[in-house]
Amino acid sequence: MSEPMLSIKDLRVRFGDTLAVDGVNLEVRAGERVALVGESGSGKSVTALSILRLIRDAELSGSIRFAGEELLSKSERAMRGLRGSDIAMIFQEPMTALNPLYTVGDQIGETIQLHDGASPREARQRAIALLARTGITEPERRVDSYPHQLSGGQRQRVMIAMALACRPRLLLADEPTTALDVTIRAQIVELLLELQRDEAEKRGMAVLLITHDLNLVRRFAERVAVMEKGVLVESGTVETIFTSPQHPYTQRLLHSKPKRAVLPVLPIAPVLLDAKNVSVDYPVRVPGLKGWFRRGRFKAVDDVTLTVRQGETLGIVGESGSGKSTLAMALLGLQRISHGAVQFQGRALGDFRGNEKTVLRSNLQVVFQDPFSSLSPRQTVERIVGEGLALHRPELDAAARRAKVVAVLREVGMERSALTRYPHEFSGGQRQRIAIARALVLEPSILILDEPTSALDVSIQTQVLALLADIQKKHNLGYVFISHDLQVIGAMAHRVAVMRDGFVVESGEVEKIFSKPSDEYTRKLLRAALES
Structure with a gap:
């Protein structure tokens, strides 16, 4: 033949005393x-x-x-x-792999110009075509977007387009x-x-x-x-x-498959989070006459109403760019709301001031979609996970804080040895577990989880979902669980809201929505999940 x-033969990769790859063929x-x-x-x-x-500070041997x-x-x-x-590579974490200072079109086009010698105009047209082929809608507009203006899934597709640019x-x-x-x-x-x-x-x-x-x-x-x-x-x-x-x-x-293990929500359970007619829009440039651009508005979230009760998990599903993550930021009070209001335990988020706002932050926690960009590269895991304790639990001394950090790390499958290490020393899935630990350590009332298991392998995903279910039962937490994995939502959620283009097209009990969806878009998602 x-x-x-x-051909990889007897490859060994060593980081100091740690052998990360041992004799791979x-x-x-x-x-x-x-x-x-x-x-x-x-x-x-x-x-x-x-x-x-592309491995730094490592000793490579073999062939x-x-x-x-x-x-x-x-x-x-x-x-x-x-x-x-x-040789091209699609990296695991697009937000950290893409340059935040350049548009995605410029970054794709740079690769085409560098390796194929294409003109800037030709490179731009090829970038638009590649974005369209990877499933990004409105590629003529998105080509001028910066990475932070795209959803996590859209950024991933940009990385795929960039890797495929030079065939x-x-x-x-x-x-x-x-x-x-x-x-x-x-x-x-x-x-x-x-x-x-x-x-x-x-x-x-x-x-x-x-x-x-x-x-x-x-x-x-x-x-x-x-x-x-x-x-x-x-x-x-x-x-x-x-x-x-x-x-x-x-x-x-x-x-390893997620198993449904949720308790029914008590009829008398109080409403923790209440969002009414929430809309979020952004200013954008849209094509006008004779090649000119005019100012317009892009509505990322459109008139969404939802509630989350104590001990309840609300699942939010939809395609990338449907507005799921923007809605999460609005629920946290980290995103300016164009219309509508969000209340926590009966009070509008904007009414919390001073020390009350600090208490609100400890009760309303989040696990972000991209763990690497949300973890400080300059801090150890102990500092990252314990930072919230230092702020919100000042009565704890250093030894007590460390004990709580070690306990929560063990709950998410991390060893005590992780305390002195930095985020770049861990895999993507391990970083996600650290992010979950940082949120859980404060024992919040509401936890917003934005794709918390997307970076996890199936066995660790099963463990983390079981952990989240156990913590919910123990502390009666409310979850807003955002995911594109319908199997995960089916295992974790009591109710589900299906989003498309900023709208909630359908919502209700998980079993009812998944067994008898009324909207064609929901049926399309369920068919795709069965085929994948």
Whole structure:
């Protein structure tokens, strides 16, 4: 057989005394689709980043050969020539991978101009076409948006467009569908398959998919390799691994699914959060006559009314860009509301002043969608999780604060050794667990969870959902649970609101909405979830 396009032999990656990748052997042939799966912290992303030599402060040994050439011995200048053109990568966290100072069109166009020598005008048109192919609506307008103006799922699609801009020979896709809703996830899978088939006839584009989404692996990959704690424990065809897994770890991964374990809400449970006719809009530039632009308004949330009672979980679902995260910021009082009002325990958020506002913040906590950008890179985990305690629980001394931090970290599956480490030393899923711990440590009344399990593998996702359910039962918390994963919402929520283009198109009890949806959009989401 011909030499594989990518050949990894006995790869070891060491950070000081920590061996993150231990003797990995992996091959990817031209035109092949290989998935690398495993829990957060198993070494998947470190392996992928090692291929492009993007690992800092690490000792690499072994061999990584691409198209017959040894990458570990190449100069940095030679590697820069490969990155983006021959080998491209879709990064796991788009908000930190995209430059906040440039529009997404400029960032995609820069890649096209640098590697293909295209003119600025041609690069812009190709950027618009790529955004359209990845499922972004109004690409002619979105091409001039900055990363912070897009939803998490839209930013992820921009990263995919940027990686595909120069039609690479090898695509490293690190959790490419993590932040995407079920319908767009299906579109992206079909897009990657289409591009891979097209390129197979010309350059033989291969794809190495790093993911914890086993449904994605089943639909997309041809072969799969399973990693645990830096070691590749099992590999084979997708059919073999999914039907006859040999390793106990692989068996555990395949059988990890969220289970519904929610208690009914008491009829006398008080309303904690009450939003009435909430609307949020932004000023935007819209195309006018003769190529000129005029000022307009974009309505991100349109006349939304909802309530959350004590001990209740309200699920909010919808496609990326439907207004879910903007609504969450409005409920927290972190987003200016154009119309309507939000009340906490019967009082408008704007009425809280001074010390009352501090108490409000401790009772109304949030877990953001992108854990890396919401965690300070300059603080240790102990400082990050304990910061709220220092502010809201001043009666606790340092020893008592540390004890509470250690306890909540253990609840979310983190060891005491994490206390002195920094966010960049953890995987995406581990950072998400730290973010959840930071919110839970204050024992809030309402917890707003914006895609809290999107970065978690299936086994840790099951643990975190069980943890959140147990905490809700213990403390009678109210949850606003925003997710594109309908299976997660089905396991966690009492009621669900379905959003589209800023509107709530349908709401009610989860069992009723999921079994007999009345709106065609809801039926479309449920069909996509079943097919994914």
